[in-house]
Amino acid sequence: MEGRYIYCVAEGGEELSLGGIGIEGTRVYTVAFNGLSAVVHNAPADLPDCRNREKVIDWVVAHQEVVDMAWHMFGTVIPIRFHTVIKEGTEGVKGWLAGNHGELLKKIGLMKGREEYGLQLFWNTDLVAGRLMEGVQALKELKAKGEGGSGAAYMHGQLLQKALKREMEREAVRFFEDIYERVKDLAERIIIEEVKATDSGLQMIMNLSVLLRTERCDDMKEELEIVDRMEGIAVRHTGPWPPYSFVDR
Amino acid sequence: MDMEPAPKGNVTLVDLLERVLDKGVVVDADLVICVAGIPLVGVNLRAAVAGMETMVKYGVMEEWDSEIRVTEEPCPG
Numbered sequence: 001m002e003g004r005y006i007y008c009v010a011e012g013g014e015e016l017s018l019g020g021i022g023i024e025g026t027r028v029y030t031v032a033f034n035g036l037s038a039v040v041h042n043a044p045a046d047l048p049d050c051r052n053r054e055k056v057i058d059w060v061v062a063h064q065e066v067v068d069m070a071w072h073m074f075g076t077v078i079p080i081r082f083h084t085v086i087k088e089g090t091e092g093v094k095g096w097l098a099g100n101h102g103e104l105l106k107k108i109g110l111m112k113g114r115e116e117y118g119l120q121l122f123w124n125t126d127l128v129a130g131r132l133m134e135g136v137q138a139l140k141e142l143k144a145k146g147e148g149g150s151g152a153a154y155m156h157g158q159l160l161q162k163a164l165k166r167e168m169e170r171e172a173v174r175f176f177e178d179i180y181e182r183v184k185d186l187a188e189r190i191i192i193e194e195v196k197a198t199d200s201g202l203q204m205i206m207n208l209s210v211l212l213r214t215e216r217c218d219d220m221k222e223e224l225e226i227v228d229r230m231e232g233i234a235v236r237h238t239g240p241w242p243p244y245s246f247v248d249r
Numbered sequence: 250m251d252m253e254p255a256p257k258g259n260v261t262l263v264d265l266l267e268r269v270l271d272k273g274v275v276v277d278a279d280l281v282i283c284v285a286g287i288p289l290v291g292v293n294l295r296a297a298v299a300g301m302e303t304m305v306k307y308g309v310m311e312e313w314d315s316e317i318r319v320t321e322e323p324c325p326g
Binding site: 009 | 264265266267268269272273274281282
């Protein structure tokens with residue numbers, strides 16, 4: 001029996017077609033049960049395996065596009081984990097909606113009028129290091145002792161590197177706390193994500209997923225502009241996203 | 250830096266994967282169809298962003314990969 005690939009759940013009792021916008025051009029439609037609608041496409045019982053990476057990338061992109069479209073249609077959506085195929089066709093989907101009805105409605109209530117943003121803070125490592133070297137007395141002293149070619153100078157050079165690294169870490173924590181505080185008062189929820197390597201000259205020192213009430217978005221952007229004006233610091237944000245990061249438990 | 254929210258075109262694959270791949274509601278395992286090759290999806294995606302040298306160098310995708318494996322591999326029935 002065919003399964004149903006499920007993208008997201010929204011409020012609504014109507015069975016609608018969203019057209020052939022699904023993964024691999026599949027027809028996307030809603031399965032409604034008692035005021036909830038699951039956005040799905042029909043998936044064969046023996047799903048093709050996905051060892052082709054370009055294909056999987058296409059799937060991820062299509063998945064997001066469907067969730068995005070549903071989000072704009074319904075206002076609030078609860079995204080489901082990528083590549084979830086429910087057994088037993090439409091009845092299986094209805095059964096799942098029935099079994100999780102209260103919890104899904106509660107999640108929808110919690111996400112109503114909210115948007116997710118990704119928020120990343122970067123710094124220019126050389127610039128920040130240079131500023132610390134000039135501004136921190138202990139580093140200045142080590143730098144002075146490290147000049148010249150003696151063994152002691154070499155040792156002080158090593159100590160300077162270590163001390164600078166520690167100072168950089170402290171500085172990163174200071175920035176992190178400062179910006180976290182600014183965002184905390186505006187956001188409803190914040191998840192601290194892993195920082196990622198970049199291929200620019202900038203180092204990511206903070207990566208947050210932030211859930212905001214829609215009306216607070218401009219306030220957040222104003223705060224971020226203030227941060228962005230700090231020397232050597234850059235802020236990037238993506239979104240608004242459907243609340244991917246805030247629906248699982 | 251430009252403070253406009255990144256329009257869809259500026260959202261990178263990494264941004265997309267970070268949200269879509271390992272987030273969202275997890276449906277009880279006994280209700281879902283397991284797919285041959287799906288545990289490989291993480292491997293495939295990590296390979297797909299191999300063009301981004303620094304990411305591979307720092308093993309950025311490894312964690313996502315292992316998380317996906319944890320999610321996808323226990324395959325009841």
